[in-house]
Amino acid sequence: MRAATTRALRAAGAIMARELARFLSQRERFLAALVRPLVWLFVFAAGFRAALGMSIIPPYRTYITYETYIAPGLCGMILLFSAMQSALSLVNDRESGTMRLMLTAPWPRWFLLGTKLLAGALVGLVQVAVFLGVGWAYGIHLPPLGYLAAVPALLLSGLMLGSLGLLLSARVRQLENFAGVMNFVIFPMFFLSSALYPIWKMQEASPALAWICRLNPFTHAVELIRFSLYLQGNALSLAVTAGATAVFFALALWGYEPARTRRPKGE
Amino acid sequence: MTEPALAVAGLSHRWGAKTALDAVSFTLPAGRFCALLGPNGAGKSTLMAVLTGLIRPRPGVVSVAGVDMGRAPRAALAGIGVVFQQPTQDLDRTVAANLRYFAALQGLTRPETEARIEEALTRLGMAERAGEKVGRLNGGHRRRMEIARALIHRPRLLLLDEPTVGLDAPARAAITAHVHDLAATGISVVWATHLVDELRDSDDMVLLHRGRVAAAGAVGGLRGATPLPDWFLARTGAVA
Numbered sequence: 001m002r003a004a005t006t007r008a009l010r011a012a013g014a015i016m017a018r019e020l021a022r023f024l025s026q027r028e029r030f031l032a033a034l035v036r037p038l039v040w041l042f043v044f045a046a047g048f049r050a051a052l053g054m055s056i057i058p059p060y061r062t063y064i065t066y067e068t069y070i071a072p073g074l075c076g077m078i079l080l081f082s083a084m085q086s087a088l089s090l091v092n093d094r095e096s097g098t099m100r101l102m103l104t105a106p107w108p109r110w111f112l113l114g115t116k117l118l119a120g121a122l123v124g125l126v127q128v129a130v131f132l133g134v135g136w137a138y139g140i141h142l143p144p145l146g147y148l149a150a151v152p153a154l155l156l157s158g159l160m161l162g163s164l165g166l167l168l169s170a171r172v173r174q175l176e177n178f179a180g181v182m183n184f185v186i187f188p189m190f191f192l193s194s195a196l197y198p199i200w201k202m203q204e205a206s207p208a209l210a211w212i213c214r215l216n217p218f219t220h221a222v223e224l225i226r227f228s229l230y231l232q233g234n235a236l237s238l239a240v241t242a243g244a245t246a247v248f249f250a251l252a253l254w255g256y257e258p259a260r261t262r263r264p265k266g267e
Numbered sequence: 268m269t270e271p272a273l274a275v276a277g278l279s280h281r282w283g284a285k286t287a288l289d290a291v292s293f294t295l296p297a298g299r300f301c302a303l304l305g306p307n308g309a310g311k312s313t314l315m316a317v318l319t320g321l322i323r324p325r326p327g328v329v330s331v332a333g334v335d336m337g338r339a340p341r342a343a344l345a346g347i348g349v350v351f352q353q354p355t356q357d358l359d360r361t362v363a364a365n366l367r368y369f370a371a372l373q374g375l376t377r378p379e380t381e382a383r384i385e386e387a388l389t390r391l392g393m394a395e396r397a398g399e400k401v402g403r404l405n406g407g408h409r410r411r412m413e414i415a416r417a418l419i420h421r422p423r424l425l426l427l428d429e430p431t432v433g434l435d436a437p438a439r440a441a442i443t444a445h446v447h448d449l450a451a452t453g454i455s456v457v458w459a460t461h462l463v464d465e466l467r468d469s470d471d472m473v474l475l476h477r478g479r480v481a482a483a484g485a486v487g488g489l490r491g492a493t494p495l496p497d498w499f500l501a502r503t504g505a506v507a
Contacts, residue, residue, distance in 0.1 A: 010371050
């Protein structure tokens with residue numbers, strides 16, 4: 001039994017090392033992943049600082065700048081993009097046979113796909129770390145211990161979004177272009193969340209939209225990250241993020257189940 | 268040699284309303300080279316999908332060295348090496364790195380891995396290529412790398428799905444010869460193809476046509492004095 005576990009861990013290590021190496025070798029992808037949130041931080045936030053008045057809401061205890069407010073949301077955005085990019089490469093892997101090769105390895109599917117998810121979440125974590133580093137240099141200083149406390153929250157959020165991507169790659173055959181994913185997954189999830197504006201602001205504008213924001217699991221991932229960056233817990237967000245991860249992953253596994261043979265009709 | 272390397276008994280499958288496999292049955296004794304022959308659309312790909320775990324058969328239909336693929340798919344897969352029709356390689360990594368990744372996927376230890384990589388590459392005449400990037404190899408050598416990779420976990424059964432598609436004549440001949448040599452060392456081989464010139468009279472053959480087994484047995488015995496392309500044409504109406 002122990003020998004089998006060691007062997008399985010070796011397989012998991014190989015899958016993760018390959019994903020990380022692949023990410024690090026794609027410099028353009030790394031750069032794009034970093035530039036996107038930084039543009040939001042440097043340009044969008046600067047422009048909107050004046051337009052959006054912030055008030056003191058948990059987990060904040062003082063007035064904060066708008067840049068500080070959206071930093072956790074942008075962490076979520078990095079994870080969201082990273083997860084959807086992985087989903088697209090999964091579709092490629094499926095077509096090219098790399099996925100088939102992996103699935104012929106003598107391990108349970110949940111284990112192989114879970115490992116791939118974890119690898120994707122780690123890749124997302126690396127990107128978030130670099131982003132927060134640049135943010136620090138720019139003047140966004142969060143509680144020092146918060147950076148550490150946020151790691152589990154970021155990992156869980158990465159797993160949730162990765163599971164969603166895995167589910168999409170299993171269910172949606174026409175996932176070949178990124179534009180579709182942007183329009184139908186990334187934009188709605190990102191804009192209908194608390195990433196860019198607190199929900200009470202949305203409530204003033206439209207109660208219906210505020211409700212959608214509250215139901216959006218991405219909101220809860222962002223809030224989980226936000227609260228843990230300030231060393232505080234948020235039970236609701238933790239429960240929703242963990243629950244959504246479990247549901248998405250279960251559905252994705254179902255999607256990746258091998259088909260069964262079917263007898264010809266009339267037999 | 269009690270258990271056959273592969274036994275298929277009454278395997279059927281349909282995609283929607285279209286029947287792909289209809290009560291396919293055949294047995295492959297250990298250590299034989301068996302060509303899975305058939306024109307395009309005969310059901311070879313569907314059969315390969317079942318044998319590689321993509322479609323799960325009912326219990327009691329497919330067994331690999333006595334292990335039921337419907338009941339214990341992972342144990343059955345552990346005894347199979349697969350070369351897929353589409354190439355699956357990391358082109359920017361070396362031959363050895365590609366093999367190491369696969370060995371780790373199988374859970375092999377590092378010392379085990381290095382010895383087996385050398386062994387597998389030597390068998391395919393690729394030992395001196397271990398340090399080369401796969402992207403720099405020609406098509407034939409890439410295929411040989413994939414065959415070496417499929418041998419790393421020492422399977423008893425090797426499945427190859429149209430392994431010579433897209434290769435030039437010398438590369439095709441070399442790969443066909445290499446895999447025949449593997450069969451001579453005791454590994455059972457299923458070689459899906461629609462190209463009859465890759466077969467030898469001493470090989471076994473299962474001819475699939477419209478999802479059914481149209482003929483099965485030794486190539487020489489089946490074709491008699493008729494040249495194999497003519498025999499194939501007469502049976503399937505397709506030019507090989």
